[in-house]
Amino acid sequence: MKIYYSKTQSECFGLIAEDLLDMLSKRRRRFFNLALSGGGSAEKLFRAMLSKGCADLDWKNVKIFWVDERCGPTSSSESNYANAKRLFLDKIDIPQSNVFRIRGEASPEREAARYSKVLKENIPLSGGVPVFDCIVLGMGADGHTASIFPGEARAARAHGLCFAAPAMGNRLARVSLSEKTIVAAKKILCPIAGKDKRDTFSKVLGQYIRQDCKYPASRVFSKAGDVSVYTDILPFPV
Numbered sequence: 700m701k702i703y704y705s706k707t708q709s710e711c712f713g714l715i716a717e718d719l720l721d722m723l724s725k726r727r728r729r730f731f732n733l734a735l736s737g738g739g740s741a742e743k744l745f746r747a748m749l750s751k752g753c754a755d756l757d758w759k760n761v762k763i764f765w766v767d768e769r770c771g772p773t774s775s776s777e778s779n780y781a782n783a784k785r786l787f788l789d790k791i792d793i794p795q796s797n798v799f800r801i802r803g804e805a806s807p808e809r810e811a812a813r814y815s816k817v818l819k820e821n822i823p824l825s826g827g828v829p830v831f832d833c834i835v836l837g838m839g840a841d842g843h844t845a846s847i848f849p850g851e852a853r854a855a856r857a858h859g860l861c862f863a864a865p866a867m868g869n870r871l872a873r874v875s876l877s878e879k880t881i882v883a884a885k886k887i888l889c890p891i892a893g894k895d896k897r898d899t900f901s902k903v904l905g906q907y908i909r910q911d912c913k914y915p916a917s918r919v920f921s922k923a924g925d926v927s928v929y930t931d932i933l934p935f936p937v
Contacts, residue, residue, distance in 0.1 A: 701928070712743045733833050733835070737782065833887070840896050842903055
């Protein structure tokens, strides 16, 4: 795992945007398969990418997928796809046929199965697992990543390519890429910014170093082949 430090959140998201756009501009294959996450970090990344001139990029050979989606209609402010469309997709020239959203309005279990099929049909496989060129992850203040939350054994054990995460408390049901799908990616980019994540980031780093990974984020970081973390949090306590 590589860690890149920036003094401010703006610099942090600017750096990850530059690195992602550099990867996209240097793609060698016919299609570059990219999975995006949602939430506040995604919104900051979209704005940074637009400020770096991503609208000038040739997007016709880029396929966009999602790491996870909250269950509900696209009219909901909770929809990762709707937010991405409003803030990013509508501002770049990408064919609609290259955008593969998770249908949050569908039955979670059925959608997990359908999206697994979509991945198999559109992304090169290795051992039956799709290999994304890049996945952009986030990490919550509780150490979750994608829709894999701490202490939820079912999600941690998910053997399929995608899984349905049930609603819990105020949290909506979700459909998410599984851990094994995420860690198979060629490259993972993960912004971790903000004081609210300082304590958890410290613990995640400690678990990563000791290989005693209880948080989903530390487990993904330890299993993936190439991870870059972008942060405004210093020092890096372990």
